[in-house]
Amino acid sequence: MFDLHGRVAVVTGSSRGIGRAIAKALAAQGAKVVVNYVSNAGAAQEVVDEIRAAGGEAIAVQADVSRMEDAQRLIDAALEAFGRLDILVNNAGIARDNLLVRMSEEEWDAVLNTNLKGAFHAMKAAARPMMRQRYGRIISISSVSGLAGNAGQANYSAAKAGIHGLTKAVARELASRNITVNAVAPGFVETDLTAGLPAELKAKAIEYTLLGRMGKPEEIAAAVVFLASEEAGFITGQVLAVDGGLAL
Numbered sequence: 001m002f003d004l005h006g007r008v009a010v011v012t013g014s015s016r017g018i019g020r021a022i023a024k025a026l027a028a029q030g031a032k033v034v035v036n037y038v039s040n041a042g043a044a045q046e047v048v049d050e051i052r053a054a055g056g057e058a059i060a061v062q063a064d065v066s067r068m069e070d071a072q073r074l075i076d077a078a079l080e081a082f083g084r085l086d087i088l089v090n091n092a093g094i095a096r097d098n099l100l101v102r103m104s105e106e107e108w109d110a111v112l113n114t115n116l117k118g119a120f121h122a123m124k125a126a127a128r129p130m131m132r133q134r135y136g137r138i139i140s141i142s143s144v145s146g147l148a149g150n151a152g153q154a155n156y157s158a159a160k161a162g163i164h165g166l167t168k169a170v171a172r173e174l175a176s177r178n179i180t181v182n183a184v185a186p187g188f189v190e191t192d193l194t195a196g197l198p199a200e201l202k203a204k205a206i207e208y209t210l211l212g213r214m215g216k217p218e219e220i221a222a223a224v225v226f227l228a229s230e231e232a233g234f235i236t237g238q239v240l241a242v243d244g245g246l247a248l
Helices: 017-028 042-051 068-083 105-133 144-148 154-179 199-208 217-228
Strands: 008-011 033-038 060-063 087-090 137-140 178-186 239-242
Touching: 008 068, 008 217, 017 033, 017 042, 017 087, 017 137, 017 217, 033 042, 033 068, 033 087, 033 137, 042 060, 042 068, 042 087, 060 068, 068 105, 087 105, 087 217, 105 154, 137 154, 144 154, 144 178, 144 239, 178 217, 217 239
Parallel strands: 008 033, 008 087, 033 060, 087 137, 137 178, 178 239
Antiparallel strands: none
């Protein structure tokens, strides 16, 4: 599909779900991939093993990107292992859903620290090596919740909307160094996260999705691969909704 041979990618939160699909898709196009995880080393190693079995190159690195020192260590590990960094995918994210009047400060902080601050940390750490080589692709995974808001997700919606502003601001800062910065906003996707949703909520989500189904992680990964490619070199500062028409 797209040739990523010679490129090195870091995908945060890539031991499962959408991140796992992104890591495997980038590797399938020739990129060397750093699979990042926080606690599930076994799942991360499974992704690495699958990539290697298919003829690709990958390593697993533990890091909690909500902490700046961890994000820096993650980027340093990529540089040490592969000598460069071309693609950063900010995928790490958590949910702590609750109604506003019931939401605790801890629930708010946990989501903002991982979903938004984590992206800031990883971008900041990745920017310098990308600026030095005058090339880079930064892609953050947002959500239609950041475009339209979602009841019970004030923290999650705020974090994802923040990703959109962060994307546009950093795109302006890094464009002169041939670094593009974009975001992908998925709709409802079949993952472990959505598997636990009540059946009535899933049915309503599908009802409001024009294509009448949930998305697949591989469909989100395909959009990321495109934005990481040479063919997307004239696209920056954009938020691409891959949602089956849900946000409409």
